[in-house]
Every structure is written in C-alpha cells, then in structure tokens.
Amino acid sequence: MRARVSLREPSPDLAAAKAHLQDEGWCVIEDVLSKPEAAHALERLWAAAEESNRRGVDTHMPFLDPNAANVRVFNLLDIDALFRDLIRRPLALDFVRAVLGDGFLISNFTANIARPGSGSMSLHSDQGVVVPEPWCEPWSINIIWCLTDVRFDNGATLFIPGSHRVTRVAELAPDPATRLQPFEASAGSFIAMEGRMWHTSGRNITKSEDRALLFGYYSRDFLRPQVNWNAALSADVQSGLDPEMRRLLGLDAAANTSTGAELLSADVGAVRGA
C-alpha cells in the first residue's frame, strides 16, 4: 500500500496507491498534469468563474462558505471543453473504478478556489450529502485535481483519517474537528478521496497565495447524480458529446438498469440450475 505515487517514478506503483485508497479511503497521484498544464487549467478556471458570474450564477455561496474569499464555480462541464476532458481522464476513471466498479456516473464537477482569508465550511462526507445513513459501502468518490500546490496554510482540504469507516453521524464523536489532517499535494496531482471520508475546506492563512481545487464527483449508477445533466448542459454541448461521455453522464433514455440486470440473470441462473 502506498499513499502517494508520482507518475515520474520509473515504474509508478498505481496498484499500491489503489490499495491505499481501498483500505485508507484516499491516495495522492502526483505529476498527472505538468506544471504548465496545471497553470493553463487554472487560467481557464478563472475564465469559467467569470463566465459563471456572467450567467448569473454567483461564485460566492453563503450557505457553503463563511466569506467571499472562497470562489465556487459550478457547471464546469458546460462552460469549457478542458473540464469535459479532465472529468473522463482514463487514469482518474481507473481510480474511480477501483472503488465503485464499472457501474458509476459523473455526479458533479465543481471548483473551489480558496483565496487568502477564506474560512472552513461545515464538516461533511460527500456520500452523506447524497445518501442518508447508514453508509456501509463506498458509493461515491471524489477525484480532486490540484491546480496549485496545496498545503495546510493555503487551505488544503482537511480530512479525518479512518472516517470512511463511520456508518452513522453519531459514530464521529468526540471532537471530530481535533482529528483533522491536511491533504497536501503539488500542482498537477490528483487526490482520490472515498465518498464516506469526513472532510472540510481548510482556512487560507497565507497573505497572497490562492489554492485552487477541482472536485470531480462520481457515484454508483443507482444513485441520482447531484446534477441533472440533461438540464444543466446546453443543447450545443450535448450534441458534441460522444456515446461514452453520454453514458458517463447518464444522458440517454435508459437509467438505473445495471443492478437489476445482475439480479435478474442471477435468478434465471438459479432457476436453470434447479
């Protein structure tokens, strides 16, 4: 098991990182994007923030963040093809599959730029946001793209080690906030974080350094994604998507069929075997 693997290593042990993700609920893959690629994505993210404001979707969400130093960008997939490419990067999907298997959908893709002076949001797990307790199995995962270096002092995401084993809120006590640790990583990395991990945004206590993260959120295909992509993606964007991307977004007519199909074939097999 390895918590961190760099793609620059002569033979990166991705299996060891997946094992860490499966057991400990997280891992970091470094050097997935080059520094210029991460810087370019950051430029496009700022352009997306402007476009979001132009469309009338505010980038400050008072119900999420204590002040406007957190810049939130929603609907990245509608705004820029660069984000439509990132959300389906084969390496990212490989880590998603390691936790969710083949039957998953893209649930959301958003950004949070924590600028100097930003504060923490509420402690939560992302699976808890979409499924009521008990949380007995991993049904969602985040692939968190780091577009800047991420450290404790510039507002790294804080997580509670082992909290992906918590099945009910009551099990979090006592003093969960005292057990928070930062996810630190360099620009161009991604952090894979199982959906049941309890976490929050850190405070950016630097004078002048932004922390920019993209949150690619995926969930099992029997769960309704956080975003209704049929409504959120323009006709123009939808018409340019290939069949695989339509499938990942759950855009086609058939929905929630894979689990039932497995059960049905198991039943038929049992009858045949009788």
Ligand SMILES: O=C(O)CCC(=O)C(=O)O
């Ligand atoms: O920005 C962060 O570090 C965490 C954000 C988060 O957890 C969320 O938006 O749900």
